[in-house]
Amino acid sequence: MNMSTDKSKLTESLYNKDDVCILLPVLNEESSIGQVVEEFVEMGFTDILVYDGNSTDKTREIAENAGAKVIIQSGKGKGQAMIEAFELIEKKYIVMLDGDGTNLPSEVDIVLEPVVSGRADHVIGNRIEKRAPGAFTKLNLFGNNMINLFYRIAFKSNLRDTLTGYHAFTSESIKELDLKEKGFVIETEMIAECHIKEQRVEEVFTTYLPRKDVVETKLHPIKDGYRIIRAVYTYSRFYNPLFFFGIWAFPFFAAFLFFILLSVILRFDQFYLSVFLTLSLFSLIATLQFILTGALADIVARLHRKTYKSVKKISK
Ligand SMILES: Nc1nc2c(ncn2[C@@H]2O[C@H](COP(=O)(O)OP(=O)(O)OP(=O)(O)O)[C@@H](O)[C@H]2O)c(=O)[nH]1
Ligand SMILES: [Mg+2]
Numbered sequence: 001m002n003m004s005t006d007k008s009k010l011t012e013s014l015y016n017k018d019d020v021c022i023l024l025p026v027l028n029e030e031s032s033i034g035q036v037v038e039e040f041v042e043m044g045f046t047d048i049l050v051y052d053g054n055s056t057d058k059t060r061e062i063a064e065n066a067g068a069k070v071i072i073q074s075g076k077g078k079g080q081a082m083i084e085a086f087e088l089i090e091k092k093y094i095v096m097l098d099g100d101g102t103n104l105p106s107e108v109d110i111v112l113e114p115v116v117s118g119r120a121d122h123v124i125g126n127r128i129e130k131r132a133p134g135a136f137t138k139l140n141l142f143g144n145n146m147i148n149l150f151y152r153i154a155f156k157s158n159l160r161d162t163l164t165g166y167h168a169f170t171s172e173s174i175k176e177l178d179l180k181e182k183g184f185v186i187e188t189e190m191i192a193e194c195h196i197k198e199q200r201v202e203e204v205f206t207t208y209l210p211r212k213d214v215v216e217t218k219l220h221p222i223k224d225g226y227r228i229i230r231a232v233y234t235y236s237r238f239y240n241p242l243f244f245f246g247i248w249a250f251p252f253f254a255a256f257l258f259f260i261l262l263s264v265i266l267r268f269d270q271f272y273l274s275v276f277l278t279l280s281l282f283s284l285i286a287t288l289q290f291i292l293t294g295a296l297a298d299i300v301a302r303l304h305r306k307t308y309k310s311v312k313k314i315s316k
Pocket of ligand 2: 098100102
């Protein structure tokens, strides 16, 4: 018996499979959903929920035949489906993964272990390290890395794959999150909300395989990438306002240096000197304003988190 089997046995002994809901948000995944559901059935999971986004292929039929419960979402988008599903699930633990066969059901214990052992409220499966050749396009990998770097700075976090589809969490923790995003931004919103709500987030390594079929991707790299970056920035105002406001201090400080330089170069011309000195002063004031606003808001945010943590502790 190797070490990973040992660990898997250990994890299994920590939870009852009937306490877990396997959630699969899907849209037109007929070529992969059957195998994904079957693997979970074979492992002994009894609650497999396929949340369908009005697929036009045989996804629902195949999923049902394989042993899943299928529900059709009311609106549109992966986020909308997940928010709807979270309202219905009553199991203690939820494991969520993509139904396109890119995540391995056999790695379920790896993502569940930190949750069932009580170490984490929310676990994400990092796909970057164990990615198979061709799983990411060059553009997707670059975009993922850039977004994760931005997230790490904005949320002072060490997570390396915030856009993964493989998650495990307690239903108690997911109910605490205020989720609104209807599309692919939902994963970012979930992690950001976990940080805002002082939850313990852990990252584990999971395999990432290429899609079997070449379907038209539902994810638009540029449009969705922009939406995700905008969301990271927007959510950071509650968690790290010094970053949210402070980021604007950089261009204004650069403008200050630029106008000072121009003032020095054109110091013999009274008109230019006064114009550039005024502009440099304005830029310096703006720089300080952003830093000051960020610093003050940071104190408020820290106090809020401290109070939130205490209230949570007391109510437990
Ligand atoms: N219910 C539901 N599921 C969706 C919707 N859009 C995508 N999904 C599912 O969400 C999961 C992730 O979507 P993908 O299109 O694979 O996104 P991705 O993995 O970032 O992109 P790819 O590289 O194309 O695989 C898959 O199981 C999709 O079928 C939707 O509108 N509703
Ligand atoms: Mg996918």
